[in-house]
Amino acid sequence: MSFLKKLFKKEAEVERKLTHANQLKKNDIIVLSDSFGLPETLRGQEFQVSAINCYEYENKTETEWVLEGTNNTQIYLTLDIDDETYLKFSLKIERNDVETLFNLDDFATIFDEPGNAFLERQADSNSTSQWSSDQYQQQTYSQVGYFHRKDNRVESLSSYEGKDAGEQFELYALFDKEDTRGIDIEVWQDGDTEVFLTLFRPTTDIIDMYPGS
Numbered sequence: 001m002s003f004l005k006k007l008f009k010k011e012a013e014v015e016r017k018l019t020h021a022n023q024l025k026k027n028d029i030i031v032l033s034d035s036f037g038l039p040e041t042l043r044g045q046e047f048q049v050s051a052i053n054c055y056e057y058e059n060k061t062e063t064e065w066v067l068e069g070t071n072n073t074q075i076y077l078t079l080d081i082d083d084e085t086y087l088k089f090s091l092k093i094e095r096n097d098v099e100t101l102f103n104l105d106d107f108a109t110i111f112d113e114p115g116n117a118f119l120e121r122q123a124d125s126n127s128t129s130q131w132s133s134d135q136y137q138q139q140t141y142s143q144v145g146y147f148h149r150k151d152n153r154v155e156s157l158s159s160y161e162g163k164d165a166g167e168q169f170e171l172y173a174l175f176d177k178e179d180t181r182g183i184d185i186e187v188w189q190d191g192d193t194e195v196f197l198t199l200f201r202p203t204t205d206i207i208d209m210y211p212g213s
Helices: 003-015 095-101 104-111
Strands: 029-032 046-056 063-068 074-081 086-093 118-120 135-148 167-175 181-188 193-202 206-210
Touching: 046 074, 046 181, 086 095, 095 104, 104 167, 135 181
Parallel strands: none
Antiparallel strands: 029 046, 029 206, 046 063, 046 135, 063 074, 074 086, 086 193, 118 135, 135 167, 167 181, 181 193
């Protein structure tokens, strides 16, 4: 690349403006509001995009931004797009968090057909404080999806089976009665199960965004 091309490229990066979360690229930084509607792990914090992945379902594809905070917290961001667009923050929790939050026999009913589990919170762990709700009702049962370690906005996804088809999983999802908090459970083909607490917030909770270096 010539010196002139490098110069123009650098100037273009400097002039890049971020006005919406869907423009975020790797290394970009977001600043969240200090709203008390956010958990302390998010409130007033800065996060840098460390990776971009995507989830592919039958009727939609979701971009996922992996966010790294200054306190070493890893958060996942997707956009929930319907009549309005909301920020969907996801926090991965461990088995001991699940055991603290819920009765495990009740939790196991999530995987029973037809998927009508109802959960009541027992108690929060240190990790889940302000992320959880009192009650959850299941709305999604065994939805097949594919996880891609690709940015679907700039990379095409293969429609064929094979190494480029993504990692297959089944999604189980529950929501509280206000649809402001939820639980996502991803069951992978090797039997590995990952549990996330989810939080839906207005896009105005991102008060600033900076292009990464």
